[in-house]
Amino acid sequence: MIPTLAQFIPPFDVRSVLVDPWTTDFDSKGWIVLMGFLTSVACGWVGQHLLLRRMALMGDAISHSVLPGLATAFLVASFLFGGRDDAGHAARDSSVMLVGAIAAGWLTTLLIGLIHRHSRVKQDAAIGIVFATLFAIGVVLITLFADHVDLDADCVLYGEIGFVPFQQTLQLFGFELGPVPVARMAVVTILTVAGTLAFYKELVISSFDAGLATSLGIPAPTVHFLLMGWLAIVIVSAFESVGAILVIAMLIVPGATASLIASRLPTLFALIVLHSAISTVAGLHLALWLDCSIAGAMVVSGCILFTFAWTATVIRRARDHRHATLHSASTDTPSPASGPV
Amino acid sequence: MNCPSLTAEPWRLRSHPWFTALLLLLFLLALAFAPSAEAAKIGELSVNSVRTQALRFLSLQDPAVRYALAGSVLLGISCGLLGAFLVVRRLALVGDALSHAVLPGVAAGFLWSQTKDPVAIFIGAVIAGLLGTLVVEGIKQTTRLKEDAALGLVLAGFYAVGICLVTMIQRLPTGAKSGIDKFLFGQAAAIGPGDLKLMAAVAFVAIATVLAFYKELLVASFDPAFARSAGFPVRAIHYALMLLLAFAVVSALQAVGVVLVSAMLITPAAAAYLLTDRMHRMLLLAAGIGLVSGALGCFLSFLGSNLPTGPLMVLSGSTLFAGAFLFAPRHGVVTRWWLHRSRSGRIRRENTLKTVYRILEDRQFHGDGVTFRELAERRRETMEDAECQARELVRHNFASLHSVDRTILLTPDGRQRAVELVRNHRLWELYLTHAAHIPADHVHEDAERIEHVLGEDVVRELERRLNYADTDPHGRPIPTPNAVHAAGPSEPDRRPPAGYGR
Numbered sequence: 001m002i003p004t005l006a007q008f009i010p011p012f013d014v015r016s017v018l019v020d021p022w023t024t025d026f027d028s029k030g031w032i033v034l035m036g037f038l039t040s041v042a043c044g045w046v047g048q049h050l051l052l053r054r055m056a057l058m059g060d061a062i063s064h065s066v067l068p069g070l071a072t073a074f075l076v077a078s079f080l081f082g083g084r085d086d087a088g089h090a091a092r093d094s095s096v097m098l099v100g101a102i103a104a105g106w107l108t109t110l111l112i113g114l115i116h117r118h119s120r121v122k123q124d125a126a127i128g129i130v131f132a133t134l135f136a137i138g139v140v141l142i143t144l145f146a147d148h149v150d151l152d153a154d155c156v157l158y159g160e161i162g163f164v165p166f167q168q169t170l171q172l173f174g175f176e177l178g179p180v181p182v183a184r185m186a187v188v189t190i191l192t193v194a195g196t197l198a199f200y201k202e203l204v205i206s207s208f209d210a211g212l213a214t215s216l217g218i219p220a221p222t223v224h225f226l227l228m229g230w231l232a233i234v235i236v237s238a239f240e241s242v243g244a245i246l247v248i249a250m251l252i253v254p255g256a257t258a259s260l261i262a263s264r265l266p267t268l269f270a271l272i273v274l275h276s277a278i279s280t281v282a283g284l285h286l287a288l289w290l291d292c293s294i295a296g297a298m299v300v301s302g303c304i305l306f307t308f309a310w311t312a313t314v315i316r317r318a319r320d321h322r323h324a325t326l327h328s329a330s331t332d333t334p335s336p337a338s339g340p341v
Numbered sequence: 342m343n344c345p346s347l348t349a350e351p352w353r354l355r356s357h358p359w360f361t362a363l364l365l366l367l368f369l370l371a372l373a374f375a376p377s378a379e380a381a382k383i384g385e386l387s388v389n390s391v392r393t394q395a396l397r398f399l400s401l402q403d404p405a406v407r408y409a410l411a412g413s414v415l416l417g418i419s420c421g422l423l424g425a426f427l428v429v430r431r432l433a434l435v436g437d438a439l440s441h442a443v444l445p446g447v448a449a450g451f452l453w454s455q456t457k458d459p460v461a462i463f464i465g466a467v468i469a470g471l472l473g474t475l476v477v478e479g480i481k482q483t484t485r486l487k488e489d490a491a492l493g494l495v496l497a498g499f500y501a502v503g504i505c506l507v508t509m510i511q512r513l514p515t516g517a518k519s520g521i522d523k524f525l526f527g528q529a530a531a532i533g534p535g536d537l538k539l540m541a542a543v544a545f546v547a548i549a550t551v552l553a554f555y556k557e558l559l560v561a562s563f564d565p566a567f568a569r570s571a572g573f574p575v576r577a578i579h580y581a582l583m584l585l586l587a588f589a590v591v592s593a594l595q596a597v598g599v600v601l602v603s604a605m606l607i608t609p610a611a612a613a614y615l616l617t618d619r620m621h622r623m624l625l626l627a628a629g630i631g632l633v634s635g636a637l638g639c640f641l642s643f644l645g646s647n648l649p650t651g652p653l654m655v656l657s658g659s660t661l662f663a664g665a666f667l668f669a670p671r672h673g674v675v676t677r678w679w680l681h682r683s684r685s686g687r688i689r690r691e692n693t694l695k696t697v698y699r700i701l702e703d704r705q706f707h708g709d710g711v712t713f714r715e716l717a718e719r720r721r722e723t724m725e726d727a728e729c730q731a732r733e734l735v736r737h738n739f740a741s742l743h744s745v746d747r748t749i750l751l752t753p754d755g756r757q758r759a760v761e762l763v764r765n766h767r768l769w770e771l772y773l774t775h776a777a778h779i780p781a782d783h784v785h786e787d788a789e790r791i792e793h794v795l796g797e798d799v800v801r802e803l804e805r806r807l808n809y810a811d812t813d814p815h816g817r818p819i820p821t822p823n824a825v826h827a828a829g830p831s832e833p834d835r836r837p838p839a840g841y842g843r
Contacts, residue, residue, distance in 0.1 A: 056489040057434055060496065064600075118674050119666055125433040125611045132604030133659040136652035139526060139601075143648055158504055245441065245600065246504065249497030256490050293508040299501035306494065314483050 010291060017289045028165035033280055035164045035182050036298050039238045040250050040276035042189040045196055046234050047251030048272060049227060051259065052207040057124075059251040061112065061131040062105045062228065063235045063244050067138030069104025070097060070236065075145055094184055097236050105232025108134065109225070135244070159243035159295040181240060188237045195230070196269070203227070204265060242295040249299040253306055254279075260309040279305055391644055398643045406643070408537050409529040409596075413635035413654065415540040416593040416605065419547040421613070421631025423589050424606035425624050426582055428614050430562050434489075435474065437603040438496040439583070440590045442473030444503025444599050447524050447591075448510060459535040463591050470587035473499050474580075503599075527598030527651030529639045536595050543592040547585055551624065558582070559620055596639070597651035608658035609634060612665040615672045634658035686733075688793050691762055693730040694739055695792075696720055697749055698759035702817075710748025760820045761800075765792040767813035768803045774814040775807065781814035 021029035050056050077096045108130055115126040167179040177183050196203065202223055206213040210220040238247045258271035283298025290297065401407050427436045446469025447462050454461035473495045480491040523531050532540075551558065560568040561578040569575050586606070593602045613626035638654025667675045696719050700711050717727035731749050734740040739755030742748070751759060769788040773779045795803075811819050 051487075051490055054487050054489050056487075056493040057437075060434075060437070060493060115666065119615055119672055121611045121614060121666075122428075122431050122433070124431055125428050125607050125614075128433045128437055128603055128607040129611055129659065129662060132601055132608065132655050136601060136604070136655040136659070139649060139652040140656070143652075158508065245500050246497065248493055249501055252490055252493040252497060256486055256494055259486065260484055287505075290505065290509060291512055292505040296501045296504035296508065299497065300505055303494070303498040303501065306498070310480070310484060317483070 010289065012289055017285055021284060021288065029284065031165040031179055031182055032161055032294060033284055035161055035179075035185060035241055036280035036283065036295070037276055038182070038185045038189040039241055040254060040280055040298070040302075041273055042185070042192045042234050043238055043247060043250035044254035044272040044276055045192050045269060046227075046231050048255040048258075048268060049196075049203055049207060050231070050251060051255045052204075053224075056252050057127055058109070058112075058228065059231060059235075060248050061127045062108050062232050063239075063247045063251075064131040065104045065108040065134035065138075066101050066232060066236050066239060067104075067244055068134045068141060069100035069102075069107075069138075069232075070239070071100075071138050071141040071145075073097065073100025073103075075141065094180075098233060101232045101236030101239075102229050104134065105228050105235075106225070109228045158293045159239070159241050159246060161241040161295045161298075164241060181237075185237050185241070188234055192230070192234060199223075242299075246295050246299050249302065253299065253302040257302070257306040257309045260306075260313050275302065275305060394644050395640075398640055405530060408532045408534065409639050409643070409650075410636060412532040412537055412540050412596055413529055413639035413650070414632050415537075415544045415635075416589070416596055417609070417631035417633070417635030417654075418628045419540075419544040419589045419631075420593055420602070420605040421609035421627035421629070422547055422551055422624055423582070423586050424608075424610035424631070425613060425620075425627040426558060426562055427586070427606055428610040429620070429623075433603075433607045433611075434492050435477070435583075436586060436590075436606040438477060438492040439470045439473055439586055440599060440602040440606070441496040441503075442499035443467075443470045443587070443590055443594065444500055444524075445469050445506055446503075447594065447599070448503055448506035451510060452506070459533075459539050459595075462594075463539055466591040466594065467584070467587045469499065470590060471580075471583060474583045474587075500599075523598075524594050525598050525600060526649040527594070527596045527601070527654075529596040529642060529650040532595055536592075540592045543588045547589060550581075550585060554578075554581075555621075596635075597654055598649065601651040601655045604655040604658060605631065605634075608655065608662050612658070612662040615662075615665040615669040618671075630658065630661050634661055689730070690733055690737060690739070691758070691793055693720070693734060694751075694755060694759045695762045695766075697734075697740070697751060698756075698763055701751075702763075710743050710746065710750055712746070712748050716749065757822055760822045762792050764820050764822070765795045765800060767817060767819045768800065768807065769795070770813050770815070771807055771810055771819070772803055784814065 021033075047056070047059060050059050073096045111130045112123065112126045115121055115129065116123045121129075164179055164181055167181055170177045170180045170183040202213070202218045205216065206218055206220040206223045213220045213223070235247055235251075238250060242250060254272040254275040255268070257275050258268045262268055262271055279302035280298055282301035282304075284294060286292075286301055287294040287297035397403055398406055398410075401410070424436065427433050443466040446465035446467065448465075449469070450458070450462035450465025453465065477488075477491045477495050480486055480494065481488055486494075557568075557573055557578055560571070561573055561575050565575050568578075589606070590602050593605055597605055609630035610623070610627040612630050613623045616626055617623050634654055634657040637657035638650055641653040641657070642648045642650040665673065667673050669676060671677075693716070696716060697711050700715050700719055701709070713724055713727045713731060716722075716731065717724050720727065720730075722730075731740065731742065734749065734755065735742055738752060739758060740749050740751050743750055766788045769791050770781070770784040773784040773787060774781050811821075813819055
């Protein structure tokens with residue numbers, strides 16, 4: 001039986017694609033949209049710092065190496081604390097994830113530096129070797145100890161943002177605050193935004209001019225190291241909803257799109273929030289229509305926004321260029337009024 | 342060396358080799374974790390089944406084993422060979438982007454053929470990979486985004502499209518969808534005869550192209566500006582290389598998977614880069630290391646029950662890389678550290694020898710033993726250090742210790758070497774003051790460093806140029822190795838040699 005194209009691309013049903021998620025299904029779809037938006041904003045803001053430092057591919061490296069960190073942390077935790085229990089489950093999971101991720105992030109940074117400083121292997125090759133090795137260790141670990149590690153290979157690749165609404169809800173002082181991953185991501189996002197605003201000067205100066213930063217008393221290497229640690233935290237919180245590889249897109253695409261449109265840094269950060277909102281909502285609708293991975297669809301719609309912005313810049317530049325040549329052609333011909341007297 | 346003087350110099354301990362060693366230990370622990378983890382799993386499986394599996398693999402009776410092994414070997418060769426060009430051109434992460442960008446092509450090829458037809462998947466993936474590299478170039482040229490952002494965008498964007506397609510395929514009602522998930526992490530056991538033919542063709546094309554266009558690839562990789570001026574089509578060569586890389590990536594997908602195939606390009610080539618300085622040797626080594634890691638990964642994944650092949654191949658490659666990183670003949674960390682250590686040990690030894698000679702010279706060579714106290718005072722060190730240094734001299738046959746009054750006696754070898762060092766030092770000082778017109782009180786430090794490395798020929802030439810002078814700028818005699826010393830009091834007002842007047 002050969003499926004036709006119509007079978008592959010379902011018909012566009014306005015009601016189920018566009019209306020239902022905001023009305024009848026809002027209880028579950030709302031959480032998905034919120035989760036996607038929070039993830040995208042946190043990743044976008046951290047990723048903008050990476051883009052400024054021309055280190056976008058460190059995000060690539062750390063997002064892969066978080067996997068072995070998580071796997072090892074879960075393994076150690078399951079050996080230390082025995083089987084799973086429900087009491088204190090969420091808090092324990094979060095802290096275990098945090099420790100594993102930060103350790104993996106810093107280990108990656110250190111190993112890359114080690115290889116490219118102490119041998120003649122260049123930095124790009126060092127990044128490629130380190131993240132692939134760590135990722136391979138992670139995959140082997142989660143395959144071997146599938147019953148101890150609360151991760152699976154699919155989650156690593158696609159993320160499971162669709163399962164977010166069905167996760168255990170976080171209860172604080174008797175109030176139901178929402179699913180645990182969303183609450184965790186919200187905390188991380190708020191801290192990311194607050195941290196960027198609070199240390200805006202330090203971050204910006206050390207990204208643009210490490211020498212100036214040092215002379216002003218800002219320890220640029222420490223800023224770098226802390227940024228890498230924070231990157232690992234953001235990635236690990238985004239990990240279970242978008243997976244190891246799509247998180248790279250979340251890091252890079254919003255900032256790249258914004259920097260095609262604006263050039264002032266505060267505007268860029270605002271545009272990243274806008275981009276996140278549009279791509280999240282559009283991605284949800286796309287995923288509902290095509291019935292595919294929601295995180296994948298969110299990234300795809302983010303990339304479509306990037307393509308729009310890119311096309312617009314190319315067109316505008318071509319028009320400016322034509323305009324400039326016309327203009328210079330008209331001024332080149334000497335007019336009698338403006339000739340030398 | 343087990344001298345306490347080593348520990349008496351804490352800066353030496355804090356300098357980078359030790360720190361490096363510590364970090365490397367961590368790295369190796371991380372690497373060792375996977376094999377030990379596997380051992381734990383194997384323990385569960387019981388030793389017998391592992392042995393039968395290993396025998397089954399090694400006897401190559403099973404056609405599935407033969408296909409898997411041949412495929413792994415072929416992909417190792419073609420990836421290693423082409424990866425070498427990526428590493429020397431600093432394009433390693435282009436390989437990464439390319440390998441993620443093929444995913445939508447794989448899915449489209451799958452969809453087109455409705456089965457796991459290798460040719461359709463191959464064509465789709467090559468088109469997607471090339472499109473990815475073109476988009477990277479386009480973003481770099483028409484926007485102000487830098488290369489890292491462009492690579493990341495293409496990598497993640499194409500991958501996201503691929504993930505959407507893959508999830509849509511998995512939803513299809515047909516039974517043909519089985520196997521698409523094998524493209525993500527790879528399974529060598531899934532290699533069929535059709536895949537094998539394709540891999541052989543890719544390896545053949547890669548080897549033939551590299552052999553036929555070796556000069557063009559070499560010039561375009563190492564000096565693009567020169568290549569362009571010499572009339573080589575540099576852009577065409579670049580895209581041809583990208584096409585070949587796309588072939589290699591796609592042929593490796595089945596066994597290694599989309600996510601890790603870039604490591605098969607980078608790791609063997611980087612290891613080879615550490616082992617040699619010649620491009621043709623690097624190509625051979627990279628292909629060889631790729632071959633070994635492919636075969637090893639295939640073997641290991643066969644031992645376990647349900648292990649994906651790709652990660653194990655990558656780990657085998659990384660272990661080989663770690664070996665090269667540590668023990669490469671010229672560029673290995675441990676090798677260089679060892680060389681540095683033996684060299685600094687020699688310099689310390691020679692300085693002690695020189696001090697002994699200077700003490701003897703100061704007392705006009707009367708009496709022949711130098712006590713530890715004298716040595717310690719002259720070198721401003723403790724008695725223990727002096728004794729340790731003296732023992733070091735004895736160990737290298739430069740001196741003997743007088744058994745009764747415990748003084749240092751130079752052997753003929755030791756005296757010979759000491760005279761050479763002092764002569765080197767003073768000749769160099771003289772040369773600097775006369776030929777380079779450096780003030781006499783500024784030349785000591787330089788001579789202190791160069792005395793250990795001046796060769797026989799250079800010393801001859803210095804002597805000739807300085808007219809066989811016998812006094813240094815500070816008025817001390819320049820000893821000659823074969824003469825027995827009858828040095829009288831020095832003559833400070835001696836004229837500089839003829840021909841070097843100011």
